[in-house]
Amino acid sequence: MRRFIIKRLILSVFILLCVTFIIYALMRCLPASYVENMAMQLSAAPGAKPYSEWLDQLNEQYGLDKGIVAGYLRWLSDAIRGNFGDSWKYTVPVVQKFADVIWLSFVMGAVAFFLELIIAIPLGVIAATKQYSRTDYVITAVALVGISLPTFFFATLLKLAFSVGLGWFDLYGLVGRDYEQLSAWGQFLDKANHLVLPIVTLVIVSIGSLMRYTRTNMLEVLNADYIRTARAKGLDENKVIYHHAFRNTLIPLVTIVGGSLPGLFAGALITETLFMIPGIGYISYQAMVAGDIPFSMFYLTFMAILTLAGNLLSDILYAVVDPRVRIA
Amino acid sequence: MSDVTPPVSSGEEFSLNDDRRVKTLSPGALVAKRFFRNKIAVVGLVMLIVMFVFSFIGGLISPYRQDEQFYHYENQQKEFAAATINKDFRYVNAEGQDFSSLLQAKFILAEGKGADSFEVKDVTYSITKEGEDLYTIYDGSTLLAYASKDIVNPSGDMSFDVKLAALKAYVAGESSFSAEGDDYSIDDAGQITSSAGDAGYITRLVVSSAQSGVKISKEFAEAVSVMIDSGNDEMDFTDADGEEQHYKVSYDASAMVYSIKQGKETYVYDSYAKPSSKHWLGTDTNGMDMLTRLMYGGRVSLIIGFIVVIIETVLGVILGGISGYFGGWIDNLIMRIVDIFYCIPSLPLIIILGAAMDGMRLDPQIRMLYLMLILGFLGWPGIARMVRGQILSLREQEFMTAAEATGVSVRRRIFRHLIPNVIPQLIVICTMSLGSTIITEATLSFLGLGVKFPFASWGNIINDVNNAFVMTHYWFVWIPAGICLLVAVLGFNFVGDGLRDAFDPRMKR
Numbered sequence: 001m002r003r004f005i006i007k008r009l010i011l012s013v014f015i016l017l018c019v020t021f022i023i024y025a026l027m028r029c030l031p032a033s034y035v036e037n038m039a040m041q042l043s044a045a046p047g048a049k050p051y052s053e054w055l056d057q058l059n060e061q062y063g064l065d066k067g068i069v070a071g072y073l074r075w076l077s078d079a080i081r082g083n084f085g086d087s088w089k090y091t092v093p094v095v096q097k098f099a100d101v102i103w104l105s106f107v108m109g110a111v112a113f114f115l116e117l118i119i120a121i122p123l124g125v126i127a128a129t130k131q132y133s134r135t136d137y138v139i140t141a142v143a144l145v146g147i148s149l150p151t152f153f154f155a156t157l158l159k160l161a162f163s164v165g166l167g168w169f170d171l172y173g174l175v176g177r178d179y180e181q182l183s184a185w186g187q188f189l190d191k192a193n194h195l196v197l198p199i200v201t202l203v204i205v206s207i208g209s210l211m212r213y214t215r216t217n218m219l220e221v222l223n224a225d226y227i228r229t230a231r232a233k234g235l236d237e238n239k240v241i242y243h244h245a246f247r248n249t250l251i252p253l254v255t256i257v258g259g260s261l262p263g264l265f266a267g268a269l270i271t272e273t274l275f276m277i278p279g280i281g282y283i284s285y286q287a288m289v290a291g292d293i294p295f296s297m298f299y300l301t302f303m304a305i306l307t308l309a310g311n312l313l314s315d316i317l318y319a320v321v322d323p324r325v326r327i328a
Numbered sequence: 329m330s331d332v333t334p335p336v337s338s339g340e341e342f343s344l345n346d347d348r349r350v351k352t353l354s355p356g357a358l359v360a361k362r363f364f365r366n367k368i369a370v371v372g373l374v375m376l377i378v379m380f381v382f383s384f385i386g387g388l389i390s391p392y393r394q395d396e397q398f399y400h401y402e403n404q405q406k407e408f409a410a411a412t413i414n415k416d417f418r419y420v421n422a423e424g425q426d427f428s429s430l431l432q433a434k435f436i437l438a439e440g441k442g443a444d445s446f447e448v449k450d451v452t453y454s455i456t457k458e459g460e461d462l463y464t465i466y467d468g469s470t471l472l473a474y475a476s477k478d479i480v481n482p483s484g485d486m487s488f489d490v491k492l493a494a495l496k497a498y499v500a501g502e503s504s505f506s507a508e509g510d511d512y513s514i515d516d517a518g519q520i521t522s523s524a525g526d527a528g529y530i531t532r533l534v535v536s537s538a539q540s541g542v543k544i545s546k547e548f549a550e551a552v553s554v555m556i557d558s559g560n561d562e563m564d565f566t567d568a569d570g571e572e573q574h575y576k577v578s579y580d581a582s583a584m585v586y587s588i589k590q591g592k593e594t595y596v597y598d599s600y601a602k603p604s605s606k607h608w609l610g611t612d613t614n615g616m617d618m619l620t621r622l623m624y625g626g627r628v629s630l631i632i633g634f635i636v637v638i639i640e641t642v643l644g645v646i647l648g649g650i651s652g653y654f655g656g657w658i659d660n661l662i663m664r665i666v667d668i669f670y671c672i673p674s675l676p677l678i679i680i681l682g683a684a685m686d687g688m689r690l691d692p693q694i695r696m697l698y699l700m701l702i703l704g705f706l707g708w709p710g711i712a713r714m715v716r717g718q719i720l721s722l723r724e725q726e727f728m729t730a731a732e733a734t735g736v737s738v739r740r741r742i743f744r745h746l747i748p749n750v751i752p753q754l755i756v757i758c759t760m761s762l763g764s765t766i767i768t769e770a771t772l773s774f775l776g777l778g779v780k781f782p783f784a785s786w787g788n789i790i791n792d793v794n795n796a797f798v799m800t801h802y803w804f805v806w807i808p809a810g811i812c813l814l815v816a817v818l819g820f821n822f823v824g825d826g827l828r829d830a831f832d833p834r835m836k837r
Contacts, residue, residue: 011667018668023677030684141368144825148817150767152774153810156793164800171796269675270771288676289683289777296680303673 005316012308017076019304020297024072027293028064035059038088075297085294089287094298097283104174105267105279108195112202113264117257120207124214125249128222129241139211146208155201155274162197169197172276198275202268213256214249221248254321259314262306359752362830369826375819379812383626392617394624395782398607399615400598407538408575408590411552414532415584417461417475422488427465427473435465435475459499464492478518481546482528490527494520498530517557529553538587552577556586600802610804613792614781618804622812625784630816632700632779633766637758639704644711645754649742651712652719662712669709675768678702682777692780699778703765714757718750752831759824763817770813786813 039054048054059065066074078085084094127139163171170176176190221227222245230240267281276282280299287295342349353361363369387394417436421427431448438446438455445454453472456464461477478498480491490507497505497514504513513521518530533556535549548565555563555577566572574591597615601607609618651662681702685695722728723746731745766786772778773787781788789809793799799806 011664015664015667015671019671022668022672026677027680030680030687137368140825144368144821145814145818148763148767148814148821150770150774150787150810150813150817152771152787153790153806153813156790156799156806157810160799160803269679273775284676285679288680291683291687296676300673300676303676304671307671307673 001319004319005312008312008315012312016301016304016308020076020079020301021072023300023304024075024297025068027297028068028071030291035064079301084298087287087292087295089290089292089295090283094295097295098280098298098302101278101280101283102265102267104277105272105281106265108199108202108272108277108279109264109267111195112199112206112268113260115199115203116207116210119203120210121214121253124211125218125241125246127211127215128218131219140215143208143211143215146204146206146211149205151201151205151270152274154205155197155271158197158201170194174277194275195277198268198271198277201271201274205271210256214253217249217252218245221245224248251318251322255314255318258317259310261313262309266303266306359827359830363826366826366829368822369830372819372822372826375815376823379626379816379819380630382812383623383630386623387620387627390617390620390623392620394620394784395616396620397615398598398601398611398617399595400601401593402596403574403591404594405576405589406592407587409535409544409548409552409588410538411533411535411556411577411586411588412584414477414479414534417463417477418479419473419475420480420488420491421473422471425470425472431465431472432475435463439463439475458496462495462499478530478532479534480520480528480530481549483526483546484528486528494528494530533586535588552586552588600798600805603804609808610802612789612805613798618789618808621784621789622786622808625786625789625809626812626816628696628779628783628785629766629769629787629813632696632703632769632785633762635700636703636707636765636769637762639700640707640711640761641754641758643704643708645715645747645750647708648712648715649719649747652716653723653738653742653746655720659716663716666709666712669706672706674706675771677706678768678772679775679777682772682775686777692783696779696783699769699772703768707761707765710761711754711757714753715747715750718753719746722746722749752827756824756828756831759820759827763820763824766813766817766820786810786816 035058036055039051039058042048042054042058043051049057056065064071075085082095086092087094087097090097123139123143127136130136159171163169170193174191174194175187176194179187179190182190222241227240227245230244231237235244265280267279267284269281269285271277272279272281273285280302284295284299287299417432417439419427419432431453434446434448435453435455438444443455444457445452447453451467454466456466458464458474463475465472465475474492474495476495478495480486480494482491486494487508490510490512493505493507494512494514497503497512498518501516503515504511506512510522512523512527514530515521520527520529529550531553533549533553535544535552537544545567548567551563551565555561555575561578562574562576564572564574576589576591577586578589579586598611599613599615601611601615603610607617607619609622612618612621647662647666651659651666678699681698685698690698719742728741728745731741736745769778769785770787770790773780773785774791776788776791779785779788786809790806790813792802793806
């Protein structure tokens with residue numbers, strides 16, 4: 001077990017190095033229009049140095065004057081020490097900006113994930129136990145609709161219905177206009193109110209796959225021999241399903257749920273952007289569109305680490321939950 | 329794989345173990361049969377057919393082109409002239425006389441006090457009241473000028489004497505007068521007619537132009553005064569060039585000004601037109617027919633989906649097939665590449681590339697090509713993993729040993745014997761990824777980083793809702809596009825799901 005984990009960890013580090021190098025190379029190949037713009041602005045100031053000197057200075061400052069490999073090594077040595085440079089767009093250290101916004105994304109992701117679990121798993125189980133019934137068809141269809149709904153369209157429909165039509169929520173943003181005047185509890189409620197629509201969007205759009213996954217696995221378990229045995233010995237159907245079958249469905253479920261835990265930190269790029277919620281997704285979106293290389297590099301690296309951590313975690317959990325894997 | 333059916337209705341009875349009682353179906357027919365038994369899958373198939381017909385045939389039937397802009401005439405009211413009722417005295421000098429502004433000022437003071445004379449520099453001027461708001465001013469016995477609030481607008485030349493006579497008659501309410509040997513008649517409205525015909529008119533209305541470079545013609549001023557007198561608030565007037573235009577007048581009570589607005593027909597884009605018989609779903613910002621845009625947008629979205637999936641599949645099958653068949657270090661190498669690609673956050677990366685393409689101002693067509701290549705190149709690892717897994721288990725089976733024993737070449741073994749066995753899973757995964765590719769493309773276009781104007785795509789049509797006014801007031805701009813998108817993606821997912829069940833009956837049980 002320990003050897004397995006160590007091996008996987010080494011492999012993950014190797015993959016991470018490759019991924020960051022590819023991303024760095026790509027970012028360097030893009031036209032660095034941001035630096036040029038900045039040099040243009042700085043040289044336009046009265047009595048300033050000419051454009052080319054500013055450009056050279058900025059390039060040197062950001063390490064863009066070196067070759068790609070040398071530049072990458074410099075970036076890497078800084079990154080390992082936790083220094084991802086200063087964001088060009090936000091003009092503060094990348095890590096500081098990240099620390100400001102990550103918890104909002106995490107809270108949003110965690111609430112949405114929790115709701116997803118308590119809705120998707122029971123529905124998946126019900127669909128599987130009543131296979132081919134009307135309930136099953138409805139649940140399957142709803143799951144597929146959720147998967148097929150484009151986030152931006154669904155979010156806009158929600159806004160039209162609840163923000164414009166009923167006026168329950170604001171269209172954009174995290175805080176209302178009178179936020180500063182509210183008491184601490186009122187401020188909390190205000191923020192919570194602004195997070196309702198984004199969370200609903202997240203839940204509906206991502207609920208489908210977990211529901212189908214539960215259904216498929218439950219069906220598989222229900223066909224196992226031990227379920228037939230349980231039924232044959234005259235056990236109550238409820239006991240068969242919720243005691244014998246469901247517990248065994250938990251093996252793949254725990255694996256996939258554990259694997260998506262790191263993803264809670266990833267933020268929801270599209271949803272946050274649509275609702276202008278200043279979490280990691282929206283902040284990174286703005287940085288990426290503005291061509292902010294340090295912030296983009298950090299965000300992409302962070303996302304890659306989350307993916308790797310998720311894979312690693314689900315592999316380990318699989319071994320922990322299922323003894324058959326451990327022995328083999 | 330066979331299906332037992334009751335005896336055919338030919339009436340012929342077969343014995344129970346007769347082979348003819350058993351109807352054999354090919355594996356393909358069996359899959360089709362299972363597929364069509366699945367209601368959701370059939371609904372999905374119908375949805376897909378509808379969307380394909382809509383996008384590919386609809387574009388041919390539609391009478392409009394995708395970038396055809398429609399215009400309409402809009403009546404825009406422009407300030408044309410202003411008319412005021414004269415409140416001040418106007419001075420008309422007698423021939424050869426001068427009534428300077430100093431004298432005018434003194435006159436006003438005297439008139440205000442009700443005096444009948446005033447002095448300037450030791451000269452006394454006498455004022456004679458000829459009627460309501462009409463005075464004549466004499467220097468001794470010389471008539472200097474008259475002061476009047478009514479204005480005489482002569483149609484030709486009119487001498488001072490005639491004007492004065494006309495005004496005297498007008499304020500006295502007489503209907504005729506004579507001056508300089510001619511006889512004139514005058515009506516209540518101030519119209520002066522001589523024996524030779526129309527001579528002019530008297531009015532208090534002053535019409536001045538509100539636009540630079542426009543001279544108010546006498547006819548226009550007359551028409552305005554007629555309109556105001558008659559209490560109408562609009563009129564049609566034909567100017568000297570023979571163009572008839574519509575005018576509206578409104579009275580500003582605080583400034584005591586009639587403002588005359590000219591209704592000018594302006595040719596503008598017919599943007600956000602409501603659905604009508606001509607445009608079933610209205611028009612968009614640029615005045616293009618929405619329904620036609622939707623059809624062409626569907627074409628773009630579907631074609632992009634297909635090309636991306638083809639790129640993914642070709643790369644995935646080749647790399648996955650090689651990896652699974654050869655195993656060993658080749659497998660290890662390819663799988664590490666797959667791991668790396670899996671780990672690259674694709675959506676952020678595409679957003680960065682899209683923003684960079686914005687910066688480079690790429691041609692929209694080339695941009696579309698790059699978009700397909702990027703999406704395809706980032707999407708293959710999933711397919712490669714699936715193909716490799718399948719081939720790993722297939723290559724241990726007996727038929728592969730047989731193929732090897734009969735000396736079939738490696739290429740043939742991979743592409744003729746192994747890959748066909750992966751096709752079912754491949755079809756399922758491709759159908760599903762068609763749906764997700766269309767969503768990804770639509771999301772990017774929605775953010776303005778994918779397909780760009782003038783090309784339509786379902787995503788960039790919905791882009792208009794970023795303007796909150798459009799979202800709330802023009803539902804026909806974005807809801808139909810969203811529904812098309814949903815129907816197409818749902819169609820692919822329903823069909824993919826049905827195919828999975830049909831290909832792999834064990835999954836359904």
